[in-house]
Amino acid sequence: MHEPPPYQQPQHPLPPTFGHYKPRRALWDTLWDNKAVRVGGLVLLLALCGLIILALVREQTGTEGFLVGLGLAVLPVPLLIAAFRWMDRVEPKPWRNLAFAFAWGSCAATLVSLLANGYATKWLLTTVDVAQGADASTWGATFVAPVVEESGKAAAVLLLYLFRRRDFNGIVDGVVIAGITATGFAFTENILYLGNAFASDQSFGYSGLRSTTAATFFVRVLMSPFAHPLFTSMTGLGFGIAAALPQRRRVLRVLIPVLALLTAMLLHGVWNGSASLPGAGFLVVYALFMVPVFGVLTWLTIWSRQNELRTLRAHLPAYQAAGWLTPPEPLALSSMRARGIARDLARRTGGPAAARTVAEYISFATSLAFLRHRAYRGTPAPDFTAREQELLHHLWHRKSVAQPALAQATAAVPVPFAAGAPIPPTGVPVRGWGAPVPPGAGPGYGPAGQYR
Structure with missing residues (x-):
């Protein structure tokens, strides 16, 4: 058997505008990549199991x-x-x-x-x-x-x-x-x-x-x-x-x-x-x-x-030090009672929509702390950076409603917390912050594509 000749770069490569080759994919792979198909198949499977178990129980x-x-x-x-x-x-x-x-x-x-x-x-x-x-x-x-x-x-x-x-x-x-x-x-x-x-x-x-x-x-x-x-x-x-x-x-x-x-x-x-x-x-x-x-x-x-x-109390101060959270927020978010008070305050001043905004803010901030905690303990999510940017984006657009309510809740419920406690080093920097975000600045991408 003869070995194939070594690969050589063609002297006249195709122009950059030429269409890229797209290999054909099996029908099963195409369907599996469709989230709606996966969810629909799972729902159909559970519904079928429910009908069968209903018939069996009723028969007995x-x-x-x-x-x-x-x-x-x-x-x-x-x-x-x-x-x-x-x-x-x-x-x-x-x-x-x-x-x-x-x-x-x-x-x-x-x-x-x-x-x-x-x-x-x-x-x-x-x-x-x-x-x-x-x-x-x-x-x-x-x-x-x-x-x-x-x-x-x-x-x-x-x-x-x-x-x-x-x-x-x-x-x-x-x-x-x-x-x-x-x-x-x-x-x-x-x-x-x-x-x-x-x-x-x-x-x-x-x-x-x-x-x-x-x-x-x-x-x-x-x-x-x-x-x-x-x-x-x-x-x-x-x-x-x-x-x-x-x-x-x-x-x-x-x-x-x-x-x-x-x-x-x-x-x-x-x-x-x-x-x-x-x-x-x-x-x-x-x-x-x-x-x-x-x-x-x-x-x-x-x-x-x-x-x-x-x-939450350990990892949110990193975002407070970078200017994304106000000083009272790590305290309020680490207290279930303060969270409830913040939602009630928002409901009394802005109605159910404001209370829902505060609840969403609390949820996103909690997810942010757990995301950073996973990086700290050596199990970072593969999409850490993208997920962190996504959560900070959601926080930024809800802060005008949530931050005042959380500040009032902190004043109403003293939370035992050592002021100035050291922030655990995660080995993963808070993305895009050389200094706190200046007042009035909105979320966006800074130099080198960093989110700020």
């Missing part, structure tokens, strides 16, 4: 049982969502992320779990002795269901971690996404359990407080509405820790979410297995194991939320 419970189960299962949902939204008040996640998580849990994860658990239970019943049929059901609930269900719910957390990385910064984000996903899963599962219980009561003529429906409602809705959110929050905790690790810790960024998922499966298995314990075994597991774990997770989430406020 009957129309009347389905309606009763739906009415009872929806009761804890607003309270759980409100609790997770409260945890996420420092940097609220976009509603589209939360809606996706809830829809995935209530439709996709439930459908996969219902089908997989059904096949696994049938397999166990056909491979064990008939006299041990009850043991087969217990084994399925203890060892099969936790693996299937927690894997299905973890898929939502993984997808948002991979494709909405900008909104995934730490422990609180992971716990909130996982909790919302598990809330949706528990909602659909409760419809099935409560609907079956009601159908059973109708068949045997039971009613009142002694009915199976009342007992199921007490155990699943009143006594343990946090069960599924607690299990899946362990998975979210692992992804949150991984999100905070530097890029160079690749092994830990994979290992920690896997260990967290195994922990969620273990907790789920212990919970399901305790239902088959004799006597008061279930109550003992509930009081001595599940409640303390729930308390520790709640404390950790609240501590992480306070740590997020400290992040």
Whole structure:
């Protein structure tokens, strides 16, 4: 074989005005790059899963049982969502992320779990002795269901971690996404359990407080509405820790979410297995194991939320020193009470539109602090500069309304903050600022394309 001759520059290259070569792209690649197509396909998939799960649940419970189960299962949902939204008040996640998580849990994860658990239970019943049929059901609930269900719910957390990385910064984000996903899963599962219980009561003529429906409602809705959110929050905790690790810790960024998922499966298995314990075994597991774990997770989430406020207090002074923020703003933005007062002041003086402007200003400033914090801890976003410029642009156009309200809120709520505290070095300069922005100057690009 002869080697090809070396490449030589042509003596008469084509003129610069000649059209550039555009390689043909596969139809799938073209569609995948279209955001509307991706979103539409995801919505269609979740809607199809919802219709299938609706048909399956209605087939098992009957129309009347389905309606009763739906009415009872929806009761804890607003309270759980409100609790997770409260945890996420420092940097609220976009509603589209939360809606996706809830829809995935209530439709996709439930459908996969219902089908997989059904096949696994049938397999166990056909491979064990008939006299041990009850043991087969217990084994399925203890060892099969936790693996299937927690894997299905973890898929939502993984997808948002991979494709909405900008909104995934730490422990609180992971716990909130996982909790919302598990809330949706528990909602659909409760419809099935409560609907079956009601159908059973109708068949045997039971009613009142002694009915199976009342007992199921007490155990699943009143006594343990946090069960599924607690299990899946362990998975979210692992992804949150991984999100905070530097890029160079690749092994830990994979290992920690896997260990967290195994922990969620273990907790789920212990919970399901305790239902088959004799006597008061279930109550003992509930009081001595599940409640303390729930308390520790709640404390950790609240501590992480306070740590997020400290992040704002540490990194926003860099932008104040450069002239983008006024001195009171790092104080006000690091206090939830001051934030609320600023929104109320804006609403009283400028109406709902002004309050919305202040809320947007707070959101953009919070995102700016977290963006800089990621650079400080060694995990800068690949689009750090462009994202920083975008956030500063939004702040500049809202500062005339937001800054006076935040200044008044700081005066009303003293915030413990060490004046003149050192600004953490991030290794990434505040873009385009050799000096504070002069009064009256607007946002724009300075020399060398820097945003000022």
